[in-house]
Amino acid sequence: MSQGSQVKLTEHPRARRQIATAKGWGGLLGFVLVFMLSRRAHMSAFESGVHALAGGIGLYLLAWAGMVAIWREIAVAEVERARRIIAAQAAEAAEAAAKAQAEKVAA
Numbered sequence: 001m002s003q004g005s006q007v008k009l010t011e012h013p014r015a016r017r018q019i020a021t022a023k024g025w026g027g028l029l030g031f032v033l034v035f036m037l038s039r040r041a042h043m044s045a046f047e048s049g050v051h052a053l054a055g056g057i058g059l060y061l062l063a064w065a066g067m068v069a070i071w072r073e074i075a076v077a078e079v080e081r082a083r084r085i086i087a088a089q090a091a092e093a094a095e096a097a098a099k100a101q102a103e104k105v106a107a
Contacts, residue, residue, distance in 0.1 A: 007075045015071040022067040023060050030059025 009015040034055025038048035 007079055009068065009071050009075060012071070012075060015075065019064065019067045019071060022063040026063025027056045027060035030062075031056030033059075 009019065031052045035048050035052035038051045039045075043051070
């Protein structure tokens, strides 16, 4: 992750890969779907291609925005989980140190 207090999805390996995959599939699916629907509407191949490009770009952007929103939530949850684990480990270490100190004083 990043060095500061911000979580950057561009530095998260799983997020970066899954966002790129979603964008690719979204663009491809949008292109194919709109092209097929345009051809079924009896448009010429050129018109269908132009509409398909627009549909591919639109679904590409929609997939990107959706995956970024999803991964923002996942990244925040991962950071919160790590924070809780570290806090629990610190509490356990403090408790063990206090117990060791008490045993040392008693002896």
